Amino acid sequence: MPLRVRNLLEQLGDELILKIQLGRTPVQGFPIKILNFLSHSKFTDKQLELGYDEIYHNYLLITIKNSQGPHTLQHMLGNIRLNVSARTILKLEKAQRIALKPPSIPDELIDVYDIPLTPDKPLTLNRLISTASNVDKNFYTYDAGENNMCQTFVENIIDINGQIIMRTHIRKQLPYRYNHVKELILNDPYMHENIVDLSKVQSLTVNTSDWPLYKIVTLIKRVIPCVNYLCLNCIHPKLQYKTFPNLSLPQIQILSLLQYGQFIGNDTFNWSKLFPCIERLIASINSKRQISSLIDHFKNMISAFFSIDHNHIDMNY
Incomplete structure (x- = not known):
C-alpha cells in the first residue's frame, strides 16, 4: 500500500x-x-x-x-x-x-x-x-x-x-451486483433482475402485500436456501394450503407475522405444513383464540411473542 x-x-x-x-x-x-x-x-x-x-x-x-x-x-x-x-x-x-x-x-x-x-x-x-x-x-x-x-x-x-441491507424500494439501476447480501427487505413488488445474489440471504422481510404468499414461498424454495428468518409484514387473506402443493420450508426457524391480527374469524390455513420447524414466533393478534390457534400450529415452538392489534380486536373471542 x-x-x-x-x-x-x-x-x-x-x-x-x-x-x-x-x-x-x-x-x-x-x-x-x-x-x-x-x-x-x-x-x-x-x-x-x-x-x-x-x-x-x-x-x-x-x-x-x-x-x-x-x-x-x-x-x-x-x-x-x-x-x-x-x-x-x-x-x-x-x-x-x-x-x-x-x-x-x-x-x-x-x-x-x-x-x-x-x-x-x-x-x-x-x-x-x-x-x-x-x-x-x-x-x-x-x-x-x-x-x-x-x-x-x-x-x-x-x-x-x-454491511449492506438490500432494500428493493431503491428503483435506481445500480451499476453492479450485490453478491454478499445477508438481509433482504422487500418494500415493493419491483426488483431489478440479477441485482442481488439471493443464495446468501439469511433474513427476509416482506413489507408489501403485492407479493402473494405463494410467490414468496416459491422464491425462498428456489433461490434463497439459507434464509432462516422470515418476516411477513403484509396481509394475505383467504389462504388455503391447497395453493401450496408439496411446498415446505423447514429452514425457516424464526417467523414474524406482523399483520396476523388483521385476520378476522377462523384461520383454517395450516401454517405448520408450510413452516414445520418454527422455534420462535412473533405475531400480532386480535383475540385469545388466535394465541391458542398459533400455539397449536407450531408444535416445535420454543418461544413466542404476541402483540395486540388494537385496530382489529375480535370482541367475541
Whole structure:
C-alpha cells in the first residue's frame, strides 16, 4: 500500500464512516488505448466478453467523522485546498495503485450512488480496508486483462464487508451486483433482475402485500436456501394450503407475522405444513383464540411473542 495511504490510515483509520457512495466517471479515448497496450489487447477482449458498451472508472466516496481537527488533517493532505469540517469526504480508488485522497469537485460527482449501510454495525476506514484486503488476494494488484481493476476493487470492498441491507424500494439501476447480501427487505413488488445474489440471504422481510404468499414461498424454495428468518409484514387473506402443493420450508426457524391480527374469524390455513420447524414466533393478534390457534400450529415452538392489534380486536373471542 502506498506510503501516503498508510499515513492517512494511521491518522484517520479509526474514524467512523458516516456514508459511502459509489462514484463513476466514463473512460474514453487515450486511457482505453493505454489499458489495451498494458494488457496486450486483453482489455478490449474482456470488454466484449462481458458485453460492456461503456467503460467507467469506479471509486468510493467515503464520508468520515473528523475528530482530528482541521489543522491536523490539512497537514496530512498537503497543500490541497480543502474545507475541513466535522465531516470529511475521501475518495478511495484503484488505478495502477490504491489511492485515498480528497475528491475533486465537480468532476468526481457526475454519477454517484448511495450505498446503504447497516445502521447497527459501526464501520471505520481501517475495518473497511483490512476486511476486504484479508479476503481478496488481488486487493493490491491491478490487471486490466483479468478484469482485476477499479470495478472489482469497489465491488469486493462493498460485498466483503457485509454491511449492506438490500432494500428493493431503491428503483435506481445500480451499476453492479450485490453478491454478499445477508438481509433482504422487500418494500415493493419491483426488483431489478440479477441485482442481488439471493443464495446468501439469511433474513427476509416482506413489507408489501403485492407479493402473494405463494410467490414468496416459491422464491425462498428456489433461490434463497439459507434464509432462516422470515418476516411477513403484509396481509394475505383467504389462504388455503391447497395453493401450496408439496411446498415446505423447514429452514425457516424464526417467523414474524406482523399483520396476523388483521385476520378476522377462523384461520383454517395450516401454517405448520408450510413452516414445520418454527422455534420462535412473533405475531400480532386480535383475540385469545388466535394465541391458542398459533400455539397449536407450531408444535416445535420454543418461544413466542404476541402483540395486540388494537385496530382489529375480535370482541367475541
